[in-house]
Amino acid sequence: MEKTKVAIVxxxxxxxxxxxxxxDHGDRTARHAGRTLxxxxxxxxxxxxxxxxxxxxxxxxxxxxxxxGDPEIRVVAHLVxxxxxxxxxxxxxxxSGKDVVTANKALLAExxxxxxxxxRALGRSIAFEASVGGGVPIITNISQCFSxxxxxxxxxxxxxxxxxxxxxxxxxxxTYREALEAxxxxxxxxxxxTMDVDGSDAAQKLAILAHLAFGARVHWRDIPRVGIEQxxxxxxxxxxxxxxxxxxLASARWTDSGLxxxxxxxxxxxxxxxxxxxxxxNGFAVVGDAVGDLFFHGQGAGQMPTASAVxxxxxxxxxxxxxxxxxxxxxxxxxxxxxxxRAHEDLLGRYYLRFQVKDRPGVLGQIASLLGKxxxxxxxxxxxxxxxxxxxxxxxxxxxxxxxxxxxxxxxxVEEIERLESIDGPCVRxxxxxxxxxxxxx
Amino acid sequence: MEKTKVAIVxxxxxxxxxxxxxxDHGDRTARHAGRTLxxxxxxxxxxxxxxxxxxxxxxxxxxxxxxxGDPEIRVVAHLVxxxxxxxxxxxxxxxSGKDVVTANKALLAExxxxxxxxxRALGRSIAFEASVGGGVPIITNISQCFSxxxxxxxxxxxxxxxxxxxxxxxxxxxTYREALEAxxxxxxxxxxxTMDVDGSDAAQKLAILAHLAFGARVHWRDIPRVGIEQxxxxxxxxxxxxxxxxxxLASARWTDSGLxxxxxxxxxxxxxxxxxxxxxxNGFAVVGDAVGDLFFHGQGAGQMPTASAVxxxxxxxxxxxxxxxxxxxxxxxxxxxxxxxRAHEDLLGRYYLRFQVKDRPGVLGQIASLLGKxxxxxxxxxxxxxxxxxxxxxxxxxxxxxxxxxxxxxxxxVEEIERLESIDGPCVRxxxxxxxxxxxxx
Numbered sequence: 001m002e003k004t005k006v007a008i009v010x011x012x013x014x015x016x017x018x019x020x021x022x023x024d025h026g027d028r029t030a031r032h033a034g035r036t037l038x039x040x041x042x043x044x045x046x047x048x049x050x051x052x053x054x055x056x057x058x059x060x061x062x063x064x065x066x067x068x069g070d071p072e073i074r075v076v077a078h079l080v081x082x083x084x085x086x087x088x089x090x091x092x093x094x095x096s097g098k099d100v101v102t103a104n105k106a107l108l109a110e111x112x113x114x115x116x117x118x119x120r121a122l123g124r125s126i127a128f129e130a131s132v133g134g135g136v137p138i139i140t141n142i143s144q145c146f147s148x149x150x151x152x153x154x155x156x157x158x159x160x161x162x163x164x165x166x167x168x169x170x171x172x173x174x175t176y177r178e179a180l181e182a183x184x185x186x187x188x189x190x191x192x193x194t195m196d197v198d199g200s201d202a203a204q205k206l207a208i209l210a211h212l213a214f215g216a217r218v219h220w221r222d223i224p225r226v227g228i229e230q231x232x233x234x235x236x237x238x239x240x241x242x243x244x245x246x247x248x249l250a251s252a253r254w255t256d257s258g259l260x261x262x263x264x265x266x267x268x269x270x271x272x273x274x275x276x277x278x279x280x281x282n283g284f285a286v287v288g289d290a291v292g293d294l295f296f297h298g299q300g301a302g303q304m305p306t307a308s309a310v311x312x313x314x315x316x317x318x319x320x321x322x323x324x325x326x327x328x329x330x331x332x333x334x335x336x337x338x339x340x341x342r343a344h345e346d347l348l349g350r351y352y353l354r355f356q357v358k359d360r361p362g363v364l365g366q367i368a369s370l371l372g373k374x375x376x377x378x379x380x381x382x383x384x385x386x387x388x389x390x391x392x393x394x395x396x397x398x399x400x401x402x403x404x405x406x407x408x409x410x411x412x413x414v415e416e417i418e419r420l421e422s423i424d425g426p427c428v429r430x431x432x433x434x435x436x437x438x439x440x441x442x
Numbered sequence: 443m444e445k446t447k448v449a450i451v452x453x454x455x456x457x458x459x460x461x462x463x464x465x466d467h468g469d470r471t472a473r474h475a476g477r478t479l480x481x482x483x484x485x486x487x488x489x490x491x492x493x494x495x496x497x498x499x500x501x502x503x504x505x506x507x508x509x510x511g512d513p514e515i516r517v518v519a520h521l522v523x524x525x526x527x528x529x530x531x532x533x534x535x536x537x538s539g540k541d542v543v544t545a546n547k548a549l550l551a552e553x554x555x556x557x558x559x560x561x562r563a564l565g566r567s568i569a570f571e572a573s574v575g576g577g578v579p580i581i582t583n584i585s586q587c588f589s590x591x592x593x594x595x596x597x598x599x600x601x602x603x604x605x606x607x608x609x610x611x612x613x614x615x616x617t618y619r620e621a622l623e624a625x626x627x628x629x630x631x632x633x634x635x636t637m638d639v640d641g642s643d644a645a646q647k648l649a650i651l652a653h654l655a656f657g658a659r660v661h662w663r664d665i666p667r668v669g670i671e672q673x674x675x676x677x678x679x680x681x682x683x684x685x686x687x688x689x690x691l692a693s694a695r696w697t698d699s700g701l702x703x704x705x706x707x708x709x710x711x712x713x714x715x716x717x718x719x720x721x722x723x724n725g726f727a728v729v730g731d732a733v734g735d736l737f738f739h740g741q742g743a744g745q746m747p748t749a750s751a752v753x754x755x756x757x758x759x760x761x762x763x764x765x766x767x768x769x770x771x772x773x774x775x776x777x778x779x780x781x782x783x784r785a786h787e788d789l790l791g792r793y794y795l796r797f798q799v800k801d802r803p804g805v806l807g808q809i810a811s812l813l814g815k816x817x818x819x820x821x822x823x824x825x826x827x828x829x830x831x832x833x834x835x836x837x838x839x840x841x842x843x844x845x846x847x848x849x850x851x852x853x854x855x856v857e858e859i860e861r862l863e864s865i866d867g868p869c870v871r872x873x874x875x876x877x878x879x880x881x882x883x884x
Binding site for chain 2: 017021025028029031032033034035129135136137140141143144145146147148149150215271273276288289290291292293294295296297298299302304305307308309311312315316319320321324325327328329330
């Protein structure tokens with residue numbers, strides 16, 4: 001049977017999983033690729049580190065030149081995190097004639113244009129299924145399976161760490177802090193979880209999906225995003241009372257006035273597929289104008305789900321499918337993108353607002369008239385009962401669900417309301433998602 | 443831009459949808475395939491029939507020779523139903539050098555071996571994404587995206603017609619007959635709906651998936667199957683009372699003692715993704731040993747979802763991806779299949795049983811001891827109250843949920859119980875699905 005020599009650069013969690021699949025389950029790649037993927041080298045920084053896997057003699061090395069200098073190694077799984085030296089390594093791999101498979105979404109979101117242009121110029125390819133969705137093959141589905149469609153919308157829970165935290169707060173009654181610590185204990189969150197919880201990771205993945213689905217070339221930092229760091233358990237409870245769950249949602253919608261992109265904690269009606277994505281899972285709702293609505297659900301991270309996506313990419317690369325896709329799709333090429341972003345201020349939607357109110361009588365009227373001034377109507381109100389009336393300075397929560405309002409109007413209205421003397425502290429303002437069908441019909 | 447000439451044979455609902463995508467949205471194929479798919483010919487039986495689409499001059503023909511004899515036509519969408527002349531047409535297309543895309547699952551389930559071997563011998567390819575799941579790209583996902591996995595289980599709602607009928611019975615309170623008529627009125631069911639409602643269509647699709655996922659070569663008629671024709675609204679109500687919904691489920695499970703395959707109305711716990719697949723939708727739960735559990739949901743039939751899958755296949759074929767997949771996977775080749783089917787009698791699971799009981803006192807004891815004789819324990823019982831006690835011959839329903847039992851034991855026990863003097867008419871016996879995690883841990 002034909003043999004394709006491959007290498008792994010970076011033997012962290014995912015790299016170890018990839019080595020395991022290649023070494024223990026060669027029969028699978030043989031069956032699906034008609035050839036063996038032969039693990040020739042695994043490059044690490046520190047040879048002395050204890051590893052969870054026994055590699056055959058001569059495979060482990062701390063010298064990347066052994067990969068770069070071996071013309072028989074054709075496909076390399078690049079499993080190095082961060083921007084540098086990850087960027088330099090990927091460029092050197094391409095320049096030495098390797099096709100690359102990577103899981104590094106931060107690198108693609110930051111340097112995708114440069115890396116893909118370089119690969120194209122060199123006649124090489126970059127595959128990146130594992131960069132978004134972990135084990136959920138959302139990249140292949142969007143870039144290959146829906147090619148007859150104009151994608152109209154993508155909504156996703158793209159960050160398993162923050163979804164785990166929100167699920168713990170919602171179902172386990174934890175505070176944000178407690179849930180984050182639980183995530184760190186279980187290995188779902190890094191020691192520095194900033195990128196996961198502030199929406200950056202989801203924005204990077206959304207930037208990649210928006211490029212694939214709409215041809216948009218948008219830097220992830222330009223995607224308006226709100227994280228979950230400020231999320232409070234009591235808002236999850238009010239949302240539940242209203243029939244919703246809160247999720248960190250990444251959203252892309254194709255409109256006549258441009259592409260809408262944003263990442264934010266969003267209320268989703270209970271029972272809808274995305275609302276029921278729990279723990280470290282990822283979920284994607286995609287609407288195409290021919291195929292209609294599709295939903296994908298699976299493990300968004302973790303050693304073996306991510307390794308599964310990396311090895312599938314290695315097989316696709318070895319047999320030649322990736323090369324074809326890479327050439328025909330012309331991803332991140334320097335040709336101008338014909339896609340305008342819609343101004344975030346113009347985004348329409350319903351909002352969940354919570355105010356801490358000092359002095360109830362009359363204040364609802366004040367709030368309602370300030371909302372009205374900005375053209376915002378109220379759909380429903382929850383007024384918390386005073387717990388004990390002998391504490392005169394106590395504040396109570398006033399929760400308002402609005403009808404459709406623009407992002408800009410809702411923000412301006414809230415800023416004005418926050419200046420009222422009877423309002424204590426900042427307002428909580430979250431988007432409420434309609435069903436995609438309803439939203440697309442706007 | 444490069445141009446690939448294509449043709450459509452069969453201009454029914456799906457063929458018309460394919461023509462629409464090719465003619466109206468050539469920019470999409472250009473963007474995703476780096477080339478135009480140029481519709482050269484559309485072959486129909488009856489040129490005089492009124493069509494929903496205006497084709498350019500010279501495209502419509504009733505003469506297939508115009509396709510076979512034109513060497514510039516490289517890819518043909520074969521959208522002819524049934525076995526003959528569909529089989530002969532596909533063979534002639536292959537022999538005249540065309541790569542074929544088909545949506546005909548009955549043809550593949552019946553003649554897959556012959557057609558794929560012939561295509562291979564001729565250096566041609568057959569793509570068939572649209573044959574299973576309509577717009578849900580389950581074929582690509584299983585044959586390409588999960589190639590690093592041993593698939594452990596697939597469960598699916600594969601037949602939109604029967605799922606529409608069951609949903610109408612469950613939520614609309616209709617009888618089977620009324621729901622079937624509604625399905626026919628709305629175009630979800632054919633005038634002769636036999637293959638849809640008796641489980642044959644689902645079995646044909648399951649045979650295709652089992653071949654892709656497990657390498658099994660099983661004839662669809664050898665897959666044990668029960669349809670929905672005998673389903674009664676009151677069993678859906680009892681199931682709901684117990685926290686379940688009934689769905690026509692197709693199931694494949696990889697076990698140490700062989701592959702389990704069957705199609706049958708099955709109780710699924712409410713809230714699980716498959717239980718919530720409604721109306722004409724399809725849903726697939728797939729478990730791979732690396733990737734974990736995945737769930738896919740989308741429109742399982744209909745003009746544009748199916749056309750979306752066909753055109754994606756035409757693009758994949760035109761750019762060369764299909765050819766690679768077809769060669770490396772060696773589908774339906776004559777090499778012996780190393781997969782044994784597990785005897786259906788040995789299938790383990792819980793069961794829902796409903797007996798019509800004439801004379802209640804003592805009969806539960808009789809039933810319980812006969813179940814016990816076959817090693818079957820009772821998990822819960824619903825005894826219907828007598829409606830009016832002055833009708834002495836009235837029967838009441840006795841619903842029993844069992845713990846794990848084999849298919850054979852449950853069948854034999856029920857046959858014995860049905861012979862009791864106090865039992866009126868045949869028993870209703872349906873499988874109860876555990877969560878896949880639980881079932882795989884058996």
